[in-house]
Amino acid sequence: MKTLYIGFFFLAICWTTFGQAHKSMELFQQISRLDSAMFHAYNQRDMPTFKQFFTSDLEWFQDNGGLLQYETVISNFQNIFNRDYVLTRKLVPGTLEVHPIKDYGAIHIGRHTFSHVENGKLEVGEFKFLMIWKNDQGHWKISRVVSYDH
Numbered sequence: 247m248k249t250l251y252i253g254f255f256f257l258a259i260c261w262t263t264f265g266q267a268h269k270s271m272e273l274f275q276q277i278s279r280l281d282s283a284m285f286h287a288y289n290q291r292d293m294p295t296f297k298q299f300f301t302s303d304l305e306w307f308q309d310n311g312g313l314l315q316y317e318t319v320i321s322n323f324q325n326i327f328n329r330d331y332v333l334t335r336k337l338v339p340g341t342l343e344v345h346p347i348k349d350y351g352a353i354h355i356g357r358h359t360f361s362h363v364e365n366g367k368l369e370v371g372e373f374k375f376l377m378i379w380k381n382d383q384g385h386w387k388i389s390r391v392v393s394y395d396h
Contacts, residue, residue, distance in 0.1 A: 274342075277354050278342060280379070281356075285335045288335055293324060300320075301389040302316055303389065305390050306319045306390075309396055336358060336359050338357040343355040351378065351379040352381070353376065354379055355374075355377075358373060360373070374395040375392065376391070377391050378390035378391075
């Protein structure tokens with residue numbers, strides 16, 4: 247009988263661990279898809295689509311720019327989109343981390359590169375980021391950004 251209880255206990259632990267890992271993988275895939283879609287819009291200079299990824303109460307913390315609010319962030323991106331050269335973002339492979347936030351959404355951490363050609367020379371910068379995604383009944387939007395290591 248003792249062996250039976252130990253067996254059930256072991257199965258319960260395995261099932262719980264499997265369930266948590268499955269949920270974590272689903273969340274990782276969800277945020278990964280959102281990251282790709284958001285930066286596809288960015289790389290295409292599609293402002294109407296791009297700005298839909300952010301909450302209206304967005305707070306953007308930039309190590310070299312301070313705290314920025316939604317309107318300033320959108321205006322800054324529009325200025326980038328209006329430049330003569332195309333600035334392209336790519337996620338650095340293997341750097342994406344996703345962690346759940348209970349009853350709110352997810353933390354999205356990684357590194358990305360931004361590149362453009364200026365004066366005939368390819369310019370590339372790699373930076374770190376942390377984003378907080380809010381899940382509002384299945385509608386995911388970024389509410390906080392920390393952009394650093396510039």
